[in-house]
Amino acid sequence: MDKLEVQLREKAIELLESGEADVVIGWGKSWNPTKATPVFAREGQEASKLIFSPFCMNNLAVYLPRLREKAAIFTKPCEAGSIVSLLAEGKINRDNLYIVGVACRGIIDPAKLELASGDINEATEAYLDGADMVVKIGDEEKRTAFSEVVLDQCLVCNYHDRTFCDEMIGDPVQPLTGEEKSPVPEDADAAWWRKFWMKEFERCTRCYACREACPACYCRDSCSAQSHREKWTGTKQGPEEALMFHALRAMHVAGRCIECGACERACPVEIPLTLLHKQVGKAVKKLFDFKAGESVDERPPLETFSKEELERSGR
Amino acid sequence: MAAKVISVGNLQAWIDKLIENSKVFAPMASTPNGKSPGASSFAQITAGTMPELKIRTDIPPKGLIFKRVELLLTYEYDEDGLKIVQGCGKLPKKIIFGIRPCDARAFEIIDKVFLDPAAPECGYAAERDNTALIMLACKESGITCFCTSVGGSPVDKTGDVWMVDLGDRYYVEALTPVGEELVLVGGDLFTNASQEDEEEQKQAVDRIDSASTEFSIPSAKDLSSLFYNDLFWQSQADKCLSCGACTFLCPTCHCFDVEDEGSINKGNRYRTWDSCMFSRFTRAAGGHNPRVEHWKRLRQRMMHKFSYFIENSGVAGCVGCGRCIRSCPVAFDIREFLRDAVAIVSPSPIDFVDKLPNEGDKLRSCDIKPKEETHGTGGELK
Ligand code: SF4
Ligand code: SF4
Numbered sequence: 001m002d003k004l005e006v007q008l009r010e011k012a013i014e015l016l017e018s019g020e021a022d023v024v025i026g027w028g029k030s031w032n033p034t035k036a037t038p039v040f041a042r043e044g045q046e047a048s049k050l051i052f053s054p055f056c057m058n059n060l061a062v063y064l065p066r067l068r069e070k071a072a073i074f075t076k077p078c079e080a081g082s083i084v085s086l087l088a089e090g091k092i093n094r095d096n097l098y099i100v101g102v103a104c105r106g107i108i109d110p111a112k113l114e115l116a117s118g119d120i121n122e123a124t125e126a127y128l129d130g131a132d133m134v135v136k137i138g139d140e141e142k143r144t145a146f147s148e149v150v151l152d153q154c155l156v157c158n159y160h161d162r163t164f165c166d167e168m169i170g171d172p173v174q175p176l177t178g179e180e181k182s183p184v185p186e187d188a189d190a191a192w193w194r195k196f197w198m199k200e201f202e203r204c205t206r207c208y209a210c211r212e213a214c215p216a217c218y219c220r221d222s223c224s225a226q227s228h229r230e231k232w233t234g235t236k237q238g239p240e241e242a243l244m245f246h247a248l249r250a251m252h253v254a255g256r257c258i259e260c261g262a263c264e265r266a267c268p269v270e271i272p273l274t275l276l277h278k279q280v281g282k283a284v285k286k287l288f289d290f291k292a293g294e295s296v297d298e299r300p301p302l303e304t305f306s307k308e309e310l311e312r313s314g315r
Numbered sequence: 316m317a318a319k320v321i322s323v324g325n326l327q328a329w330i331d332k333l334i335e336n337s338k339v340f341a342p343m344a345s346t347p348n349g350k351s352p353g354a355s356s357f358a359q360i361t362a363g364t365m366p367e368l369k370i371r372t373d374i375p376p377k378g379l380i381f382k383r384v385e386l387l388l389t390y391e392y393d394e395d396g397l398k399i400v401q402g403c404g405k406l407p408k409k410i411i412f413g414i415r416p417c418d419a420r421a422f423e424i425i426d427k428v429f430l431d432p433a434a435p436e437c438g439y440a441a442e443r444d445n446t447a448l449i450m451l452a453c454k455e456s457g458i459t460c461f462c463t464s465v466g467g468s469p470v471d472k473t474g475d476v477w478m479v480d481l482g483d484r485y486y487v488e489a490l491t492p493v494g495e496e497l498v499l500v501g502g503d504l505f506t507n508a509s510q511e512d513e514e515e516q517k518q519a520v521d522r523i524d525s526a527s528t529e530f531s532i533p534s535a536k537d538l539s540s541l542f543y544n545d546l547f548w549q550s551q552a553d554k555c556l557s558c559g560a561c562t563f564l565c566p567t568c569h570c571f572d573v574e575d576e577g578s579i580n581k582g583n584r585y586r587t588w589d590s591c592m593f594s595r596f597t598r599a600a601g602g603h604n605p606r607v608e609h610w611k612r613l614r615q616r617m618m619h620k621f622s623y624f625i626e627n628s629g630v631a632g633c634v635g636c637g638r639c640i641r642s643c644p645v646a647f648d649i650r651e652f653l654r655d656a657v658a659i660v661s662p663s664p665i666d667f668v669d670k671l672p673n674e675g676d677k678l679r680s681c682d683i684k685p686k687e688e689t690h691g692t693g694g695e696l697k
């Protein structure tokens with residue numbers, strides 16, 4: 001067990017025993033070595049399940065709005081950003097929350113890892129070895145530079161070891177450098193995007209895993225996409241209907257989306273949703289000079305109808 | 316019909332012959348989009364395309380028969396009254412080629428609901444009637460496979476044709492008259508299986524049969540005794556997001572919704588996929604919802620598969636394909652759930668396997684013949 005994990009577990013036990021928290025939310029090992037699973041520790045002994053690794057890819061902030069207990073949460077900069085955004089909108093109560101920041105070196109992009117190493121669902125071992133990610137599938141061992149298989153957003157993340165938190169654990173980390181890989185051409189226009197999404201959304205199952213995994217999608221069961229009264233998306237299935245749902249979702253999380261990519265990683269059919277949300281993020285930045293997850297004091301744009309915002313968007 | 320063999324080299328020619336008369340769907344890898352690998356599925360193939368038979372597809376073939384959206388009826392109200400048209404005509408022939416035993420068995424489980432003599436669904440019955448299954452026995456089980464724990468086997472014979480990969484050739488056995496026809500289409504591409512082929516087939520089957528993992532699951536009755544153990548379900552469901560990834564990728568999940576689309580005068584009624592993981596699935600008119608909490612929905616999914624379905628239909632509502640394990644965004648592992656449940660109650664000897672329908676009593680057609688009916692005297696709708 002590495003030093004960080006010892007620190008994590010000790011911290012969790014301390015928080016539970018002191019009564020600072022009724023539940024500690026972190027990550028633990030799952031059935032598969034390339035993905036961690038959320039852990040809810042309510043007793044000291046459950047703290048022994050806690051880990052931290054580049055496979056801790058869920059954005060745990062998703063659980064906060066529905067939680068009724070006093071909680072402590074381990075956060076990567078992604079969770080921290082989501083928490084800031086939720087606080088800015090008054091969706092969670094800061095008094096019931098203890099935030100422990102974890103120094104994060106970068107998180108694996110399962111899509112990249114799969115392209116680099118094969119069907120990671122069949123992996124029997126996966127670990128960081130220096131600057132390399134090693135994955136064992138069957139008798140084969142695949143070694144890839146870590147920077148090649150981390151999330152794009154980790155390559156440009158400025159928050160590796162200073163996140164919004166009550167305390168920080170873990171040694172300072174070196175930010176990663178590498179190149180973002182995007183299938184989007186420089187001159188992509190509306191027609192290009194439409195074609196791209198119509199093909200991708202062909203396989204959307206409308207399982208709403210993207211929505212349920214997203215901390216910004218706090219409407220959950222009340223999502224207008226499933227409304228029986230106003231049929232924003234029709235009964236028939238197909239890329240058009242899926243596009244309608246995703247456009248609706250992208251607009252609703254505009255100004256709240258911190259581009260963590262949890263939606264994309266949740267998608268069982270691997271639709272690269274982050275491309276959509278990054279695009280919307282760019283527009284929000286340009287129109288409203290706003291970036292989600294930066295300040296608890298600034299309310300996001302598009303909260304309510306505002307004439308000024310309408311004019312800014314060029315209508 | 317005697318068992319046959321077909322060489323790997325002749326397989327494409329057989330498939331191409333099948334394509335002449337039917338739409339053929341087979342496992343195909345996804346086409347990466349430059350960012351993610353996408354998802355493999357059963358896609359329609361054209362002549363000359365070799366299916367990727369090694370792939371255990373991410374997306375099951377369920378939707379080829381149990382359609383996402385099925386038109387149940389159309390209605391029209393005018394001066395003559397209310398006209399309802401329901402039922403469906405004949406559908407073009409379809410073959411699902413290279414379907415794995417778990418996925419094929421899943422259709423027999425869905426049959427229990429949609430071919431129930433009391434209320435068969437016409438569209439499903441028609442699709443089932445027109446779709447032949449050419450199965451491929453598994454050569455090895457995957458990490459998340461547990462078919463043998465829920466009454467299945469990697470070498471089950473469920474569809475119309477059964478194939479076993481023998482390396483340079485396939486052992487092929489027709490299981491039904493439909494299957495015999497499909498083999499006959501191949502003509503001399505096949506040769507009769509020799510003694511040696513039979514031996515090798517048996518060895519291959521033995522090898523894989525013993526290679527798969529198996530564990531005990533709780534009995535339907537014992538599991539139902541866990542129903543009121545709220546704490547158990549709550550802790551199981553702590554991390555569950557209540558998305559529909561597990562249900563929509565499950566080859567046996569078949570919960571549905573019925574929706575009308577159109578106006579009061581004219582429209583369609585559809586049966587669509589739904590998920591017990593969604594809040595709206597159980598929200599009643601008036602707003603009451605017995606399953607607001609996430610954990611109650613997870614409990615429903617587990618109880619339905621491993622308790623109610625066994626009690627109602629004599630078979631578990633799970634074929635152990637492992638897709639829900641692979642697709643869950645928070646890595647919920649249904650095997651772990653079963654083990655946790657067994658730790659509290661007791662394991663069950665698998666007592667439900669025999670209850671799948673025998674070839675003879677399979678219900679494969681539908682009572683609802685296309686029909687039109689007219690009600691009332693018509694007039695202006697208020
Ligand atoms: S929309 Fe996707 S990228 Fe944006 S906050 Fe939600 S999960 Fe993260
Ligand atoms: S998670 Fe993927 S398949 Fe499910 S609704 Fe979202 S985009 Fe569609």
Ligand code: SF4
Binds near residue numbers: 632640
């Ligand atoms: S419940 Fe899971 S393992 Fe069982 S049939 Fe469905 S997807 Fe497969």
